[in-house]
Amino acid sequence: MFEISAHTRRKRRAELLARGIFLSMTLLMVLPLLLILGFLIWKALPILSLDFILDNPSKGMRAGGIWSPLLGSIYLVFISLVIATPIGVLAAVYLNEYARESWFTRVVNLAVVNLAGVPSIVHALFGLGAFVLFMHIGKSILAASMTLAIMTMPVIIASTKEALASVPISFREACWNVGATRWQTIRHVVLPNSISGILTGVILQVSRAAGETAPIMFTGAVFFKAIEEGNLFAYGLFDQCMTLSMHLFTISTQVPDVPDALPYGTAVVLLGMVLLVNAVAIVLRVYLRSRKKW
Amino acid sequence: MSTPAQHSIETRDLNLWYGDFQALKGISVCIPRGQITGLIGPSGCGKTTLLRCFNRINERYGDVRTTGEIDVLGQNIYAPEVSLIELRKAVGMVFQRPNPLPISVYENVIFGIRVHSERKNLKKSDLDEAVEKALSEVGLWEDLKDRLNVRATSLQLEQQQKLCIARLLPLKPDIILMDEPCSALDVEATLHIEDLMLTLAGRYTIVIVTHNMAQARRVSHECSFMLMGEMVETARTQDLFLTPRDARTADYIEGRYG
Ligand SMILES: Nc1ncnc2c1ncn2[C@@H]1O[C@H](COP(=O)(O)OP(=O)(O)OP(=O)(O)O)[C@@H](O)[C@H]1O
Numbered sequence A: 001m002f003e004i005s006a007h008t009r010r011k012r013r014a015e016l017l018a019r020g021i022f023l024s025m026t027l028l029m030v031l032p033l034l035l036i037l038g039f040l041i042w043k044a045l046p047i048l049s050l051d052f053i054l055d056n057p058s059k060g061m062r063a064g065g066i067w068s069p070l071l072g073s074i075y076l077v078f079i080s081l082v083i084a085t086p087i088g089v090l091a092a093v094y095l096n097e098y099a100r101e102s103w104f105t106r107v108v109n110l111a112v113v114n115l116a117g118v119p120s121i122v123h124a125l126f127g128l129g130a131f132v133l134f135m136h137i138g139k140s141i142l143a144a145s146m147t148l149a150i151m152t153m154p155v156i157i158a159s160t161k162e163a164l165a166s167v168p169i170s171f172r173e174a175c176w177n178v179g180a181t182r183w184q185t186i187r188h189v190v191l192p193n194s195i196s197g198i199l200t201g202v203i204l205q206v207s208r209a210a211g212e213t214a215p216i217m218f219t220g221a222v223f224f225k226a227i228e229e230g231n232l233f234a235y236g237l238f239d240q241c242m243t244l245s246m247h248l249f250t251i252s253t254q255v256p257d258v259p260d261a262l263p264y265g266t267a268v269v270l271l272g273m274v275l276l277v278n279a280v281a282i283v284l285r286v287y288l289r290s291r292k293k294w
Numbered sequence B: 001m002s003t004p005a006q007h008s009i010e011t012r013d014l015n016l017w018y019g020d021f022q023a024l025k026g027i028s029v030c031i032p033r034g035q036i037t038g039l040i041g042p043s044g045c046g047k048t049t050l051l052r053c054f055n056r057i058n059e060r061y062g063d064v065r066t067t068g069e070i071d072v073l074g075q076n077i078y079a080p081e082v083s084l085i086e087l088r089k090a091v092g093m094v095f096q097r098p099n100p101l102p103i104s105v106y107e108n109v110i111f112g113i114r115v116h117s118e119r120k121n122l123k124k125s126d127l128d129e130a131v132e133k134a135l136s137e138v139g140l141w142e143d144l145k146d147r148l149n150v151r152a153t154s155l156q157l158e159q160q161q162k163l164c165i166a167r168l169l170p171l172k173p174d175i176i177l178m179d180e181p182c183s184a185l186d187v188e189a190t191l192h193i194e195d196l197m198l199t200l201a202g203r204y205t206i207v208i209v210t211h212n213m214a215q216a217r218r219v220s221h222e223c224s225f226m227l228m229g230e231m232v233e234t235a236r237t238q239d240l241f242l243t244p245r246d247a248r249t250a251d252y253i254e255g256r257y258g
């Protein structure tokens, strides 16, 4: 009784096989990631120190640290998100919670999806034409941040809409039927239940904004600029700046005889900056989830 | 509102379209005050739609157009001076799937109060009192008085559904609309909710949509039968089930379609 049949045995083998394949694919994905990280850190180890972070590049970028590009990257990412997040999130709330299905919303939604897929070099040209030249802002941190904001906004709108749409309609119904206005429904029910999804979408754009070189090359980034070391406010809005991504590009391809550890150190700091933001986001998310109301 | 009307809800020639699709066709119905009115009919005949008309919540569901008149407590609810907020406070709704918000039991019960008052005007003692009163009214107070801070979504389904009813009560509604309130529950929980409805009747006017003929017979005083967007027949419940006037009603209650 209950003996295993040939058919069942075959099914079991297939089951094991499937599981094995899925597991190995997972490892295949994680392994290179760890390898890259390990390799980068190992190569960068000789140079990583507080001085590396707090010193300007020197000797034609063959020595010194990365203070000026690091601060430039922080400025660009921060300012671009300060511009893009409120506009993007509020636009998504409008599209998802207020707007009725009409040709207007269909056009807007189509535009959002397509803009999210536009290559960054196109945003660069737009930024150059619109902000630097037409609005006479000139090549500056402000123009570059605005360009990055234009680039990240559609993605923030799309991800925020998705987070809002994942809040069950029954929560909204519960709210409407005690006489809540749309805004109260959003404020008390929709946002608290989608805030972690919204945050995730925004945070992903940090890495994107920090990593892009094309959009800022035309609009505000320079190859070299020394600034006051250790002063967090060393850049002004209308200054041009260095950035980590561009600096990395420069010292790995444009400048001869750069010591090996320098580009790797730069890469590790860039990575560290993105990971740090992600970590903060995770903590924030756990905190918000534990409160579930604000 | 002037004279207290004897009918809680009265519709005259109510038509409703979702886009081009007409979901309600010339509905004229009177729902008596303080009683339980059953609404039966096959799937898709417009029961939920009709229910949603009574507090004008349909307007939140996209492209909806209505003609005709609806009086609630003698007041035409399409009159320009009617505030949808006040209307929805007076006419609450309970759904097929219990939908407590993912916050504590306590916060669920006072959710309506929070939405309608300034934070600084809320006194803890008033809120506590409102919670105890509402939960007692639905028979949950003894079970939950020590667990007011647990997340409402972790309760049993029956408790969740009672909580959803309790959530309406602090707003002092006149009418409670129930859209198949028991269809997610087991037999015993269903009977408990029915008992609760019978104790709430009198103080509140209740309109209940149900697919369960036996339930309609057990709880409702009056019963209406709908078919494809039309109101076929309304009568005292015994009369509707024993001596239906319309052949289609007879077919339906004998289970010949639907
Ligand atoms: N938001 C909507 N947009 C478009 N059509 C809708 C919408 N809601 C309902 N309908 C349509 O209106 C008709 C009536 O729907 P309704 O939900 O009122 O039926 P019901 O009697 O409650 O059915 P059930 O017993 O399945 O709950 C159905 O044909 C349905 O497809």
Ligand SMILES: [Mg+2]
Binding pocket: B047, B048, B049, B179
């Ligand atoms: Mg229905």
